[in-house]
Amino acid sequence: MYILELNHITKKFISVKALDRVKLNLKKGEIVAVCGENGAGKSTLMKIISGSDPFGGYEGQILMDGEEKRFHSTRDAEKSGIEMIYQEISLHLDLSVAENLFMGKLLRGRFGTINWKKMNADAKEALALVGLEQIEPTQKVKTLSTSQQQLLSIARAILKNPRVLVLDEPTSALTQSETEKLLGLLKGLREKGVSCLYISHKLKEVFEIADRITVLRDGKYISTYDTREATSEKLIEDMVGRKINVMYPKVCCATEEELLRVEDLCVPHPYMKDKNIVDHVSFTLHKGEVLGLAGLVGAGRSELMDALFKVTAEGVTGKVFLAGKPVTAETPKQMKAAGMGYITEDRKKNGYIGSASIMENTTLASLDQISNGKVLNARKERLLAQQYSDLLAIKAPGIDTHVVNLSGGNQQKVILAKWMMTNLRVLLLDEPTRGIDVGAKAEIYKLINNMAQKGIGILMASSEMPELIAMCDRFLVLSEGKIRAEFTKSEVSQEKIMAAATVVH
Structure with a gap:
């Protein structure tokens, strides 16, 4: 029974x-x-x-x-x-x-x-x-x-x-x-x-x-x-309801051209005095490269991305360069203007406005493109939103559908569309496929690959090792706020990443 x-x-x-x-x-x-x-x-x-x-x-x-x-x-x-x-x-x-x-x-x-x-x-x-x-x-x-x-x-x-x-x-x-x-x-x-x-x-x-x-x-x-x-x-x-022939459609697009350089970045710990949660981190990201960021919870991955996008600014020290020029931006809005985008691990909290439509969310970061002074060009907004909805194959009755009514994969596509519509040069991805089904994952991977082919540099953090290893060109391993190891595509393995992430220092 x-x-x-x-x-x-x-x-x-x-x-x-x-x-x-x-x-x-x-x-x-x-x-x-x-x-x-x-x-x-x-x-x-x-x-x-x-x-x-x-x-x-x-x-x-x-x-x-x-x-x-x-x-x-x-x-x-x-x-x-x-x-x-x-x-x-x-x-x-x-x-x-x-x-x-x-x-x-x-x-x-x-x-x-x-x-x-x-x-x-x-x-x-x-x-x-x-x-x-x-x-x-x-x-x-x-x-x-x-x-x-x-x-x-x-x-x-x-x-x-x-x-x-x-x-x-x-x-x-x-x-x-x-x-x-x-x-x-x-x-x-x-x-x-x-x-x-x-x-x-x-x-x-x-x-x-x-x-x-x-x-x-x-x-x-x-x-x-x-x-x-x-x-x-x-x-x-x-x-x-169909066969997925290629789960990870990875094509190496990395060049030698430096796109992002981080020098000696430190982020103070939110609860522990005199301790850094990101501790003197330095690295480079190249044009067309997908750089993997691995590490356990508490290693400092999300805090590093928050600091780069100026979500966290208080007490942060170090230097950041975009295309060789020092970044002077002090707010997320200014970082967006400089060519950086950020998809956080919690899309429901700070990725989209659930009560707003696909169209409104898609154009949210590009209002300067669809307005004339203080007046919004509604026709242009609708045309651009429809264009990106078609491009990313967002499944919905229409672009007026509220984002909260979409599946997790389609919500993530809306957020990607929002950043793709900007003058994007560097994209920070924190757990980009969390809570997304296998079919949508394959589509998200394809979009990541397409962005890299266009020369966009991507810094990607993921707790799913097969995903990270398959989609990235190079790998940094964080532990206790420091970079403990760096691997190329030919060197990397799950065992090596875990060994570097869990070693006691």
Whole structure:
């Protein structure tokens, strides 16, 4: 008997079917991976299972141990032993780690007072389960990195002793070592009889962790495989409905012409006095080159990019040269005018305006091109936005569609279009394919390659080693804010990068 069984699940949003008679089942002590492109219906299905569908209402049947269930809230699902870990982290940032772990179930002592000593001790044990031994239970959650917050969310779910654990892209913000710890933890839970539904775009993880793999496409059930019988090629074909012949369309376009030079760059640590999070970093980027920036969380990759684009300016020292000329810009707007663009790791936070249209987001950095003084040329704006939407093959009903309604891959294309429309010479890419499905990834890689062919220099940070090694011409490895190693394309390997990133100095 299945512990969880879904039959003919159908979900409509007005006239659009997000799910169309989807089926899925899960045995006790089994991990089933759910794969598909963004927009395939994976997250919608998981929200129905976990009782967190904000709109409610679906057709079909959910069975737990053969008994029909209908979850109207997350509390209903929790009573049946279902816990969900969302891709979007939902923690109370101004509360402590322990308070977040025991939210709604604070441990009480005599006279109803909170037993802080017991709660902090239990929190310490829970943190150790997910590799966060270095975190204190009394720390405010806002002091944790994104990856630490994700691991904290996982610890909170495990504390509730679930029978079914639903994980939506749980490793999107984790490093390789943190991912390995999480996968090891899930394997341990499986041995204890806990069942898992595991959503991920990372097929390497899927093949390592899953017993079976179910594929959805366009809201429909497509296939289920025993992992031992599946291949990545067949899964991708099922997910996108076509064969992807070349995942990484890399062509070397690097020249000897220097485009960007950084000398002795230092960025002060935001929390630790007298310590630099970027510490005396120097490097060059050449015209048409894709320069890879590797390192673990906390190594200083994002902080380096923030400093280059002047997102962070206070206390930053060092020299930056563009095309041989010293950069005097002091703001992101001035850096954009100098020919630099920046796509951050968190596109929802500072990559686009969700309530604005594709057209408005695409032209956001180029208003000087489509205005005459203070008057916007609406016709020119529409023509340019449509041109870039067609060029990048953005999938949407039209350029008036709000960006928040697009898939992750198409949102990233809109952000790329925004910068391509400017006088771009250097592009900073921080985790450019995070949370993007395999089909969209291949398209993003092609766009990166096309930009390099046009002579644009690209500095690219990524936690996905195969992606970084395949797409970059040269590699810098950061550890504790310093460049610890540099590799050419012919020298590089995942083992060499990890050795340089993890060595104790």
